[in-house]
Amino acid sequence: MGGASPERESVTISLSSAPGSDLGRTIIASVALAATVACGDSTLGNFHRAGSGSTDSLLAAGYEGVDSRGIPHYATSVDFSSDDARVLRAAYGIEDPHRLYVSDSTEEGLLKYDTQVKRCFTCYVNSYRVGYVSVRRPGESWEEAERRVKGSNRTFAPYANLTSSSLNDLDPDVAPLAKVMLDDARRAGFRLRVLATWRSPLREAFLMAEGAGRTHTLTSNHSYGRALDIVVDDGNLRRPRTRSDWISFRRWVTSHPTVTGESFRILGHADSTWDWPHVELPSPKIGFRSVDEAVARGRECLSAGSAVPCNFQPHLPASLNHQTVR
Numbered sequence: 001m002g003g004a005s006p007e008r009e010s011v012t013i014s015l016s017s018a019p020g021s022d023l024g025r026t027i028i029a030s031v032a033l034a035a036t037v038a039c040g041d042s043t044l045g046n047f048h049r050a051g052s053g054s055t056d057s058l059l060a061a062g063y064e065g066v067d068s069r070g071i072p073h074y075a076t077s078v079d080f081s082s083d084d085a086r087v088l089r090a091a092y093g094i095e096d097p098h099r100l101y102v103s104d105s106t107e108e109g110l111l112k113y114d115t116q117v118k119r120c121f122t123c124y125v126n127s128y129r130v131g132y133v134s135v136r137r138p139g140e141s142w143e144e145a146e147r148r149v150k151g152s153n154r155t156f157a158p159y160a161n162l163t164s165s166s167l168n169d170l171d172p173d174v175a176p177l178a179k180v181m182l183d184d185a186r187r188a189g190f191r192l193r194v195l196a197t198w199r200s201p202l203r204e205a206f207l208m209a210e211g212a213g214r215t216h217t218l219t220s221n222h223s224y225g226r227a228l229d230i231v232v233d234d235g236n237l238r239r240p241r242t243r244s245d246w247i248s249f250r251r252w253v254t255s256h257p258t259v260t261g262e263s264f265r266i267l268g269h270a271d272s273t274w275d276w277p278h279v280e281l282p283s284p285k286i287g288f289r290s291v292d293e294a295v296a297r298g299r300e301c302l303s304a305g306s307a308v309p310c311n312f313q314p315h316l317p318a319s320l321n322h323q324t325v326r
């Protein structure tokens with residue numbers, strides 16, 4: 001979260017019904033517009049293949065990372081077939097596949113979708129990780145989900161399972177790693193307080209509707225129990241000592257691998273970020289690394305009788321599995 005304030009209150013949100021399904025809608029217009037790309041390799045079929053092999057790296061770079069102004073390299077040059085666009089819309093709520101991109105390595109190279117084109121360095125746009133659990137309803141586009149959440153009536157009420165600050169509510173694979181990391185960091189002299197661990201997708205929706213802080217997303221590693229918000233010292237970044245300790249901790253946590261060899265990650269840089277407390281351990285099994293992966297799973301999950309869910313399901317302690325995430 002963007003601030004150091006605790007996120008302890010519980011809340012429920014009344015979200016109005018989604019309008020009728022746009023399930024079968026295709027995205028012909030924008031597909032047609034994108035046909036004039038400088039690819040030149042017609043053997044690639046409908047996609048400029050990305051991600052899966054080293055020989056594809058130059059083509060994958062077509063929609064990877066950001067430019068010098070911090071603007072994502074959107075998949076504007078990818079020639080989506082109308083059927084691929086249909087699958088992305090139906091399975092993943094993508095209204096315009098040309099706003100897909102693969103974020104750079106600081107976020108594990110995940111396929112993301114922006115509901116608006118980011119046009120300047122300081123312009124804030126909402127980005128969604130494709131395939132992450134969220135309050136987006138089946139058949140709903142991200143644009144529709146965003147409007148619904150922003151326009152929702154919010155009702156505060158006791159609801160214990162919406163958010164947690166307990167390490168025991170992390171993914172059972174992550175919890176022991178987080179405990180060791182915190183113990184080691186404290187032994188190294190850092191004064192740390194865990195503000196949040198698991199958050200339900202509904203909680204993410206509330207935070208986005210509320211507009212507090214600068215991190216507004218409906219797709220989060222908190223919902224997978226794979227992220228923690230940790231405050232250093234008194235949490236007051238205006239105090240030089242706190243700021244310096246916090247920067248030191250952010251350097252420390254990213255340079256001390258866990259016993260599994262993975263390192264916790266931070267957002268932004270050690271000394272500059274929009275989200276100081278956030279520390280996460282992403283899983284390579286959650287999310288997509290290319291458009292092709294998303295289309296392939298989308299085709300599978302949409303096929304009749306498929307047992308494969310479109311979104312990646314969290315691995316959480318049993319005590320959290322009865323959560324209401326509608």
Ligand SMILES: [Zn+2]
Nearest residue numbers: 001228229278
């Ligand atoms: Zn966080």
